[in-house]
Amino acid sequence: MESNPTSHVILGMLGLGPMSGYEIKQFVDGSTRFFWAASYGQIYPELRRLAEAGLIEADAPQGGRRRTVYKLTPTGAEALREWLATPAQTQEMRDESLLKVFFSGFAGPDATALALDRKREYHLETAERLRAIEADAKQGADPQDATYTALRFGIAFNDFVADWCEREAAAQREPRSEKERAA
Amino acid sequence: MESNPTSHVILGMLGLGPMSGYEIKQFVDGSTRFFWAASYGQIYPELRRLAEAGLIEADAPQGGRRRTVYKLTPTGAEALREWLATPAQTQEMRDESLLKVFFSGFAGPDATALALDRKREYHLETAERLRAIEADAKQGADPQDATYTALRFGIAFNDFVADWCEREAAAQREPRSEKERAA
DNA sequence: CGATTCATGTAACTTGTTACATGATTAG
């Protein structure tokens, strides 16, 4: 069984409890989305593959709707534990706002501060959205619960970046360096 | 001309000065790599497309080696300015180390702190690598130069995450909550 | 002169998104 990135998210989600593909997608969108997304186009085919490989199996469907709830098999639980014990490999960012900061010099000396302002705005909004999720999750949440920890990371991270952008934009707006002032 | 993410990196790089595909790759690897990567498989075909669309053109090749140095045309410069003036859209992360933190509860109560330790280590190493690049770039660098600003962002960001992981791992190792202590 | 680096390029593959199709169930 070839393992791919998406398979680990699915195994992890089923490690939290039995779920259908639809529920996995909802859960991802409300939690790992900001650092690891997944779409139906990945989830459903991957569920099938994992079931064929014997890592997960269809649980008895509950409720009136036709749906397939999956759960981990012992093999799947083992695979999840193994993956968790392995050092992480994928560490990627694609941050267009930072790319614009990087190249902003081309649009003149004031453009950098503006690019930083825009980046800041994005992170403020994201932090706010995450705080809304946190407020929902807060009731009875154990602060040491790992999923909650990841959420707090998202908030802290976005707050930090917003602050950094603010400070840096201010520095960019300060009077130019001695060399330039002398000129 | 359909614009795609890679085309903007190339236009931006050529905005810094005429470059060959090979040089673009080197430059990316030494700068935007940690927030926006690019491979030869993207760069060379895209250079051809941009040249056909008239946004860039082959400059007179300098030096003994056979190579093609590209530069922006006025149209390309305009396209770059336009892109810079537009709000950023792509904002993605794929952070496997955080995913492991998120799911770590499955591997027992101690696993979260360990996952945080590992994540911390990664960011310490990255910060160190970026500092090495900074040390190289430092001679005569204008602190308000935008490319330098992005580099400092990378360092600050990785330092922050490393610290956050340290604090959070410590909190995870503290005695459990009242509820559990009472039990 | 042999190894390394410079330099360009492509084919096969992996990964992921978007948009659509389908239909059942539930809420108002």
Next chain:
DNA sequence: CTAATCATGTAACAAGTTACATGAATCG
């Protein structure tokens, strides 16, 4: 009854990586 939501799925596409092929120039 009809609109929204639940639920599963796929096809077409977009994006990006890896690995390889090729050959010239340079360095020791």
